[in-house]
Amino acid sequence: MKTPAVFFDRDGTINIDPGYLGDPELVKLFPNVPQSISKLRNIFGFKIVVVSNQSGVSRGLISADDVEKVNLKINELLKPEDALIDAFYFCPYHPQFSPIEKCSCRKPSPEMILTAADDLNIDLSKSYMVGDKASDIISGFNAGVKTVLISTSKNDEQIIILQKEDKRPNFVAENFSSACNFICNDFSGGKT
Numbered sequence: 001m002k003t004p005a006v007f008f009d010r011d012g013t014i015n016i017d018p019g020y021l022g023d024p025e026l027v028k029l030f031p032n033v034p035q036s037i038s039k040l041r042n043i044f045g046f047k048i049v050v051v052s053n054q055s056g057v058s059r060g061l062i063s064a065d066d067v068e069k070v071n072l073k074i075n076e077l078l079k080p081e082d083a084l085i086d087a088f089y090f091c092p093y094h095p096q097f098s099p100i101e102k103c104s105c106r107k108p109s110p111e112m113i114l115t116a117a118d119d120l121n122i123d124l125s126k127s128y129m130v131g132d133k134a135s136d137i138i139s140g141f142n143a144g145v146k147t148v149l150i151s152t153s154k155n156d157e158q159i160i161i162l163q164k165e166d167k168r169p170n171f172v173a174e175n176f177s178s179a180c181n182f183i184c185n186d187f188s189g190g191k192t
């Protein structure tokens with residue numbers, strides 16, 4: 001049977017984004033991330049998948065191995081709350097630094113979400129994408145999942161980009177846990 005999933009952007013959504021994060025020691029999760037992921041996964045039965053643009057790799061600033069180390073660190077930090085990311089996908093390419101045909105994974109393309117759906121037998125019609133950038137929301141839109149934008153004073157231009165493109169998210173959340181609460185509530189038809 002297919003399962004629903006919540007897809008998350010990584011930097012700026014799950015963890016603070018220092019720019020081209022390659023050092024696991026610098027990983028800092030946002031408040032309530034372990035608890036919220038635990039609830040989505042263990043109570044609601046969502047698969048948890050990270051889909052992340054990591055152009056720092058093609059820019060030569062970090063290695064693919066660094067990206068993997070950061071991913072491992074995130075799961076280490078989630079573990080005490082019995083939370084886990086089931087799978088991490090990342091796109092290391094950028095059109096300015098890579099052949100254009102390699103860049104098809106890069107958000108706003110839905111490719112990583114669609115690949116994960118195939119790999120993990122995910123029901124996209126019951127799934128969600130959460131991110132802090134317009135490209136995250138458009139990627140979710142393009143994959144046919146519901147979308148949640150985490151909007152703070154640091155990224156308030158993103159909602160304007162989405163309004164201009166007429167791709168408004170299903171919900172605008174002020175932080176990670178409010179994004180997850182919307183999903184739990186929406187998924188159960190407003191009954192929680």
Ligand SMILES: [Mg+2]
Nearest residue numbers: 009011012132
């Ligand atoms: Mg981000």
